Amino acid sequence: MKKLVKFLKPFQIPIYFVLVLILLQSLAELYLPTLMADIVDKGVVTGDTKYIWKIGGFMLLVAAGGVICSVTASFFSAKAASGFGKLLRSKIFSHVGDYSLHEFDQFGTASLITRTTNDITQVQQVLIMMLRMMVMAPMMCIGGIIMALSKDTKLTLVLAVSIPVLIIIILIVQKKAIPLFKAMQVKLDKLNRVLRENLTGIRVIRSFNRIDHEKKRFDEANWDLTKTAIKVNKIMAAMMPTMMIILNLTTVAIIWFGSIRISNGHMEVGDMMAFIQYAMQIMFSFLMLAMMFVMIPRASVSASRIVEVLDTIADIKNPEKPMKPAAKRGEVEFQNVSFSYPGAEMQAISDISFKMIPGEVTAIIGGTGSGKSTLINLIPRFYDVDQGKVLVDGIDVREMTQESLRQKIGFVPQQAVLFTGTIEENIRYGKEDATEEEVRHAAEIAQAADFIAEMSADYDTEIAQGGTNVSGGQKQRLSIARALVRKPEIYVFDDSFSALDFKTDARLRAALKEETGNATVLIVAQRVSTIMDADQIIVLDNGKIAGKGTHKQLMETSKVYREIVMSQLSEEEIA
Structure with a gap:
């Protein structure tokens, strides 16, 4: 007291x-x-x-x-x-x-x-x-x-x-x-x-x-x-x-x-x-x-x-003398990164090293529990690494303020979260001062404009608590629009296309490629079709990198990746 x-x-x-x-x-x-x-x-x-x-x-x-x-x-x-x-x-x-x-x-x-x-x-x-x-x-x-x-x-x-x-x-x-x-x-x-x-x-x-x-x-x-x-x-x-x-x-x-x-x-x-x-x-x-x-x-x-x-003081704090990241770059690098959850007996990810550069799409794929979501949670510093470094524009994320780091990132979580309010307010959540034109453009790129137009009040349609009055695919597209309106240097999509049909998925990826051409894009996906065209694919297995390269390279060098591809695609599609 x-x-x-x-x-x-x-x-x-x-x-x-x-x-x-x-x-x-x-x-x-x-x-x-x-x-x-x-x-x-x-x-x-x-x-x-x-x-x-x-x-x-x-x-x-x-x-x-x-x-x-x-x-x-x-x-x-x-x-x-x-x-x-x-x-x-x-x-x-x-x-x-x-x-x-x-x-x-x-x-x-x-x-x-x-x-x-x-x-x-x-x-x-x-x-x-x-x-x-x-x-x-x-x-x-x-x-x-x-x-x-x-x-x-x-x-x-x-x-x-x-x-x-x-x-x-x-x-x-x-x-x-x-x-x-x-x-x-x-x-x-x-x-x-x-x-x-x-x-x-x-x-x-x-x-x-x-x-x-x-x-x-x-x-x-x-x-x-x-x-x-x-x-x-x-x-x-x-x-x-x-x-x-x-x-x-x-x-x-x-x-x-x-x-x-x-x-x-x-x-x-x-x-x-x-x-x-x-x-x-x-x-x-x-x-x-x-x-x-x-x-x-x-x-x-x-x-x-x-x-x-x-x-209870947060484990993750801003540094006393933060370093300012370079403006408009978006390069991300993992250097021998290992991480385990508090109280866990095993490491969630171990000795992860790779680099992502602006203008390229990096994809992460792997089985359930392989550490995909854990890995991307380290970029916006939701958790701190146990060993190694996560660098953004050459600076350790622990040496940047959380605000300046997250300002660079457009994050779309695995579980799409919408807030009580209008559709426009939910999209503008990514950028408070976004213009009406920017909001509508983000919705179009996210393939959300069509279903929004069919709603009773268009962009002023109220979203119920927890987004219960929209479908899973609509939630995901609105979450993607929220990240796009921000126009960040780094896009992180955590299995954000799982609720979309193949046709919408293909249209969305084509629109994203044009919209995010100068940004660093990281996609976590379960479906091979979503990440086949990526410039770099990271294959995770039990928290470790089991392969790294393009789709073609991995088909020749990675047994784990071949098994994933063969479990999802027919021989004609693989060919």
């Missing part, structure tokens, strides 16, 4: 207002029982109606002042807590945006969403309570004890018995509740993960008739969370009646011993009534503290999860 306090600095003035207002409210509430005692002892007992009206009117003013202070304090505490939550969410969002793929893999998407939403909400709610209670509870407790002592010193011995009992109950509840709150947050992560997988994979689930299986998975995660929540609520449910019993027994004891002291002439009736109210205030202050002690552990768990995200 301490590490999050710095996010409260912009809200110091509202917090000071809250503290002052709560102090005034506490003083008002502490003063009211004394005024009531005066009314009883000096007004009711003596029959002085004028005095009763006078002090009664003053009590109403004091009570009204307390209410005004309470309402205003609530407003400022809500303002400070909401601002704190907003600032913290923005900080986490921007911080997570700097993560490399390694950190995303470490936390998981579901957990990051929970930490940014639910965990911050938990801390925000407790902050509102703390701003109200961290002044009020101690003030009411200490002030109540002082005022009770001023009314009758010996009667406070009743409180000396009940208060320690209350403290013991609070400590027991806290000890039992903290582990359960920690478990609840972890189980909430699991529930979110199952729900997210269910929603994003709904087509696969339905196509394999696994709806009942997914319901069972969700029910198990849901019931697991529910059982823990019920257990926590049982503790809370047991705590409240226990505290009320102590509260009521304390009241009975005060009346019992107070009546004895009144009959002996050591105490006035009004003082005893005031003493009961002060005792209630003291006990309720402990009740407020108990509520805080129960909520703070859960918030502290949430806070530690938030701090864990903020304390």
